[in-house]
Amino acid sequence: MSGNIQQTGQVRKAPENFLDAQGVRAVFAEAGKGRRDFIRNAFAAAVAGTATSSALAQPRPAVGDGDPAILNLPAHSTGLGQPVVTDGYGKPSKYEANVQRRQSPGLTPTAQASVSFAPLQSLFGIVTPSGLHFERHHQGWWDIDPSKHRLMVNGMVKAPKVFTLDELMRLPSVSRFHFIECGANTGMEWGNVAVPTAQYTHGMLSCSEFTGVPLITLLEMAGADLKGERFVLAEGADGSSMTRTIPMSLIRSGEVLVAYGQNGEMLRPEQGYPLRLVVPGVQGVSWVKYLRRIELGDQPYGTKDENVHYVDLMPDGQHRQYTSIQECKSVVTTPSGGQMLLDKGFYNITGLAWSGRGKVKRVDVSVDGGRNWRTARLESPVLSKCLTRFNIDWVWDGTPAIIQSRAMDDTGYVQPSYKQLRAVRGTRSIYHNNAIQSWQVQANGEVANVQLS
């Protein structure tokens, strides 16, 4: 792997191990002939300085001697790069600037009581980068001074408490991975509105590692009276005065957290910094942000937010209330609406599955609109009330295809089709749509959102 190349009368070290586009073509051509020395020849071609205007050949700043023999090397292979800590907090590549959370134009009258959707079609694995976590604000977000923030625990407790952040962070701490999904996620699809992308159909969904104190610990410190039926009211400090009832059945298990940490660092301001309630499996509105108060009572509080909003309009005109657990659901994120397959051949179909009841047990994938199903591979870890990433291979033959995923959780519940869901729920709801999503791959490779009847 070393050698010298004679060039323009000078003996120069060859830029080893690098191929420009001409070299790449040479590799393919020579490999096709089965020649064993193709690599050496390809390097020689690259070094000869005869590269065409190809993708790999690019102008390069002089690095001192203007050596024509290495003019085809990219700057990053010859120059000195950026120093460490140019920013004590790093950012994504400039080439990824298009990967953003986005507001749906016209969805809400104001941008303070609105939503931004996570770009699911561009994400990998199960962790949502905090910078791309979906947002749902009821009166805009704030960056609250944590030294001035307090959490009160009161109601049916013997010794009401008011905690500072410092006090909370000294208490027993747990860290857990959980998804959060807005109860209205995929809501537009009730009306058969073919929202174009997975970002807008399913993007009110994110997943993080949360760190905080179990709420049961705080209630016990306050001498909570836990005999008999009990409910907790959680209240936020922002102007929307968000209040939600949380049943003690979830709290007793220790899984409801008063969280200050998310994905390794403090919560982000848009996610309720410095304190947010984490209610695994339950719709996002109950994960009260800017949490300032916990009250223990003996019946559901029936607040405005839970009597008027996040209720399910049923076919008979009545509203279902307190249907807050997010049922088992999944979505294929690639290929998905707005993406394009450039040619036939092998593709990795990937997506996300989750259940507010526990772990995902199985995900089946169909490429023919639900006639045939194959079981996808689940990436580990598979965790309770957490996103699960699935992958399955597919060879596209270039003809139209309809791609679907169908998840099952460890209670045995199977994600319904739209036909099955509508038989129970009708068509006029906004919330809690967990039906199977269909993406149509057209013959030209374009992928579109379709709803099968």
Added chain:
Amino acid sequence: MSGNIQQTGQVRKAPENFLDAQGVRAVFAEAGKGRRDFIRNAFAAAVAGTATSSALAQPRPAVGDGDPAILNLPAHSTGLGQPVVTDGYGKPSKYEANVQRRQSPGLTPTAQASVSFAPLQSLFGIVTPSGLHFERHHQGWWDIDPSKHRLMVNGMVKAPKVFTLDELMRLPSVSRFHFIECGANTGMEWGNVAVPTAQYTHGMLSCSEFTGVPLITLLEMAGADLKGERFVLAEGADGSSMTRTIPMSLIRSGEVLVAYGQNGEMLRPEQGYPLRLVVPGVQGVSWVKYLRRIELGDQPYGTKDENVHYVDLMPDGQHRQYTSIQECKSVVTTPSGGQMLLDKGFYNITGLAWSGRGKVKRVDVSVDGGRNWRTARLESPVLSKCLTRFNIDWVWDGTPAIIQSRAMDDTGYVQPSYKQLRAVRGTRSIYHNNAIQSWQVQANGEVANVQLS
């Protein structure tokens, strides 16, 4: 939960459920007396507008009517907050600006061949935020155009391949959580240099969810000749021409990845965007960034980077080579050097444990310099070759204490003391220090790095 307060001759809606500092004091005082109506009184006090210059009371912009009854409410409880998507990619709170990765002054002559350390003492759980991931550059970092980047697979293969990013991202994909630790992490401690904080003692350590293609898949596609002893050379595209030998024993298991994804999004430029080798359990230098070439051979390559650097100077003056697996290790991150305990009482001791051989099986914690040990609680999930978060309770009595953690992995290996490590390795090494870390809590609450003989 509703009521009216008579004030300055007007009937006004009370700002319910909010307490200023005076209210907080009232709650404590009244709760001490066991009175059942203390909350109502506390609210009344808060509303009366007599708050002192306390932590909770703060100036508030007018919200329209200049109502003196609600002047004590913080702006975020009365005003309209920030709209969604003010930035399509979010940032941490301004109050967390001090949580940064940091360069150690004077550690290296240039900032292009240097290190920034992750702020372990400020992090939670196991996921390292990508913006705080430690950096180690050998010739600076680059933001490489992914459309122009190529990966070649050559050497002892029947059909050498050159892949574009698009081609790699169509292949079977896996997502896994793994730690990455620089082989030189905790290196200063060999010389008994009491580096002040966990950031500088152990901060060349991070953990992410990586997504990519198993390297074995690419080798199989290229028709790799895998009979007999085989090694892979991995080569980076930056100016340092980093080259490392990877044994096939790790690759055959499928765990070595050609990764493009990290924590849900594309790799960051400082971490090798658009392609990095992920070699679970192995020191970070082998996780070649800006990966451009994989060569299959039949013996270790013995490159400069592995013959001169990252070798262990032993007591007899010889160097140990290819000791690349990061042995079982742990560190308490809170309380740790540079932090301060403000008073006696309950604290949550927390830290990280990891092993390049597999899963962490147990972590024991001592608060008396190793005389007595208690077993800490491990947060789930506990994953192979991944950070594991541990927590344990502690009641500090205000006297000096020495806090240590000792990890054991599922091979039965136990993290050594400095005495045990030095008996084998001497004192002159730089790399692969996995000894037990000691933090001394002084009587005034200050925490310092100490090394027990």
